[in-house]
Amino acid sequence: MTADRADIAVVGAGIIGCMVAREAGAREPAASVVLLDRDSAGQGASRRSAGLHIPRGATPRVRRMTRHSQAYYERLLDEEPALPIRPLQMRVVTREADADRIRADYLDPGGPAPVGEPPGDPLRLPAGYTAWHTGGSQYADVPALVQRLTARLRPGVAVREGVAVLRVVPQRDGVLLHLSTGGTLSAGRVVLAPGPWTAAPAWRDAVAPEGVRVKKVVALHIDLPCSAADPVTVLHDEDAFLLPLHHRNHWLFSYTCREWDVDPDALAPGPSPGHLAQARELLRRYAPAAAERCTAGRVFCDAYSPGREPLVRSVGGDTRLVFAGAAGGSGYRLAPAIASEAADLLEPSTALRSHT
Ligand SMILES: Cc1cc2nc3c(=O)[nH]c(=O)nc-3n(C[C@H](O)[C@H](O)[C@H](O)COP(=O)(O)OP(=O)(O)OC[C@H]3O[C@@H](n4cnc5c(N)ncnc54)[C@H](O)[C@@H]3O)c2cc1C
Structure with missing residues (x-):
């Protein structure tokens, strides 16, 4: 897809960005969604992940996230038993x-x-x-899972690989992304899921997550x-x-x-x-x-993150721009819950309507 406008852009196609694209795409069936990655989907931290789901949460929020993610993965596996997710003792x-x-x-x-x-x-x-x-443990081949899931995103959710986001500029009617292709993408709302690339200039300028x-x-x-x-x-x-x-x-x-x-x-x-x-x-x-x-x-x-819990938050109080990540070595097991929290923050806005 070469469109330079989208209702929702997700930056980073690791397990978290992939789950955000699924979740946002499912909640808003009419929205155009673009999932961008400087590399190929699943080639960042997700590529090296051991992919273990441990059914544990040391805080009430992480316990809720664990429960949500566990149920999500169980459903996924029920729907498609060939997915590379393997329950184990x-x-x-x-x-x-x-x-x-x-x-x-x-x-x-x-x-x-x-x-x-x-x-x-x-x-x-x-x-x-x-x-x-x-009970409740499983492990996954995370890069294979990301690739399978990105290949099955609903129509209207596009994946653009090999495209880095160089700058993120909030504007009156949306967010402008400057791309490594030399072009721009104007999105109504943006989720940043850059994995460990949190110190890149794109985020440092506009949205550097504090303390990560x-x-x-x-x-x-x-x-x-x-x-x-x-x-x-x-x-x-x-x-x-x-x-x-x-x-x-x-x-x-x-x-x-x-x-x-x-x-x-x-x-x-x-x-x-x-x-x-x-x-x-x-x-x-x-x-x-x-x-x-x-x-x-x-x-x-x-x-x-400083508190060792995943960070999912609007940037600068702007619900058009959401950061999702800093999962502290638990990004596979908590990705569905992180995506759900990110989608909760992405309230449909006037900017969305201006793009449809
Ligand atoms: C060795 C190892 C073992 C692990 N074991 C486990 C485990 O057992 N269980 C578990 O739950 N977690 C585990 N983790 C952690 C887990 O893998 C990560 O938390 C998770 O993969 C993070 O996913 P992500 O989508 O945030 O990041 P990533 O997978 O890194 O995805 C981020 C993506 O953003 C892209 N990107 C970055 N900047 C830009 C930009 N400017 N423009 C466009 N794209 C950009 C990158 O190319 C990348 O593909 C492990 C991690 C490692 C390294």
């Missing part, structure tokens, strides 16, 4: 003394389940720790086979998880890396010796067999 490892308190943050905590040691299970509980199972910082996220491959019955294991104290990638027959270990203020365009793709050393040190405590098989992985980054 989950268990949480905590200190015995903290178990009841932490369990309360989960939507569907089951009773304590014995953690056996079936062949292949890499978990070895440290002394004083326990594990329990919960970009942190490295690391997920390491563990070269051990897994079986269909293996659960994902969340190491609560470490803010880490051990995920069996059933479709690839190996494991992924995601741990919290504390490298802040990184530039997404300047990152080396693989782990450094330091990342591998940190991961192995943790794994030796919980899954010693996995520690020595942790050799490679994916390294990228994500945007984090």
